[in-house]
Amino acid sequence: GSARTNACGSACGSAPACVQTMGLDGRCCCGYFVDGLESVACARCSRRQHGRCVGVHSSDAFFSEHTCPVCRCSTVDPFLVPHDGDDGACFAVGLTSRAVTRTHDPEISLQWFLSAEQHRLLLCASSHTSSSPPPLVLRAASLLCPPKGKKRQQRWPNATQLFLNRAPLPIVHYDPVWDGISYKDRHLDEPVELPMHLLRVGQNELKVVFSDAAPHAVAVQMMRRRTVDDIRRQVVGEGTLSYDEALRRVLQVAGSSDDDDLVASAKVLSLMCPLTRMRISTPIRSSRCSHLECFDLDAFLQCQSAARIAKWACPICAADALPEQLRRCSWTARVLEDGAFRGATEVQVEPDGSAAPHVAAAAAISSARKRTVDEVDDLGDDLDVKVQQVGGRADDPIELD
Ligand SMILES: [Zn+2]
Ligand SMILES: [Zn+2]
Ligand SMILES: [Zn+2]
Ligand SMILES: [Zn+2]
Known part of the structure; x- marks a missing residue:
């Protein structure tokens, strides 16, 4: 050629x-x-x-x-x-x-x-x-x-x-x-x-x-x-999910039922940043994250700029979290600013997408107790079934003889 x-x-x-x-x-x-x-x-x-x-x-x-x-x-x-x-x-x-x-x-x-x-x-x-x-x-x-x-x-x-x-x-x-x-x-x-x-x-x-x-x-x-401030401006600007987008996202996650529950139940959402262990001030996630939990934008950017080899990964699920993938969540931001949740470290997310104060102690204990009883019952049923099956199989050779 x-x-x-x-x-x-x-x-x-x-x-x-x-x-x-x-x-x-x-x-x-x-x-x-x-x-x-x-x-x-x-x-x-x-x-x-x-x-x-x-x-x-x-x-x-x-x-x-x-x-x-x-x-x-x-x-x-x-x-x-x-x-x-x-x-x-x-x-x-x-x-x-x-x-x-x-x-x-x-x-x-x-x-x-x-x-x-x-x-x-x-x-x-x-x-x-x-x-x-x-x-x-x-x-x-x-x-x-x-x-x-x-x-x-x-x-x-x-x-x-x-x-x-x-x-x-x-x-x-x-x-x-x-x-x-x-x-x-x-x-x-x-x-x-x-x-x-x-x-x-x-x-x-x-x-x-x-x-x-x-x-x-x-x-x-x-x-x-780019400085930390440049990236921060970009995320808070074009990286912000509108309240409606954020709510749709919350409904998707909060409205989904756990695999063993038929009816969706309220989910508990932490308002603490996993990086600082303090209350989040600017809540973000990566567009790759499928969870509701957020982390704090400033804490995250400081970590990346201080690291010799920055990972740019979500501290919760390890998904890629490059600057262009960071999304500020307006729903979580509104909860954080809401006087009803002042100082709260977690809230309850209802299946309809609203937030309620999470009454930790009493509710958690009673639901845990109920859950334990249910699970023991289920386990008992399973055991009965297995015993019957084993018994049935054990009988087979006898019939063949
Ligand atoms: Zn070539
Ligand atoms: Zn050559
Ligand atoms: Zn994540
Ligand atoms: Zn290219």
């Missing part, structure tokens, strides 16, 4: 030629044009890549949900988001793989052009007088291709060495931990922020030297740092 449709890395001249900026010019992250080979579109930015370059086949269940390496690198750290949207943010992408580097040393070179204006913006941000980290950074992130599951990940190839314009850059790589049963690998190494003093106006180069047969996509992107 023509040079345009060559399989990735099959007949290239030099390593840098394998690695091109993955833009909208129809090239895959391998540097070759996408047409002619089986390709897959990114569900977020609709860039296309060769299925084989990103380890996705059209028969895979997640084919339609595939997210490209650039978009996945963008979500490694929710405090950093691409500056100026998907295309303006990505400077260079390269794939480390035997296919690409077969005829070369195990290294790839990512090259990009930094304009005077971009350099000035980064420099301004980094020389900001405050002690906080710069709001704008050029960052290198890396992930395994094909990605493992849908989780966030950041993984440097084994024995990676990075060189920015020939100067070595330290990286932090976490080896999998043996817990006595299996190796636990969180797939969350630390991305690298490219230091300003090594960047120059014009052509820049990040060399990645590695000894890892598994392909990794490495992306250099310009990122904007």
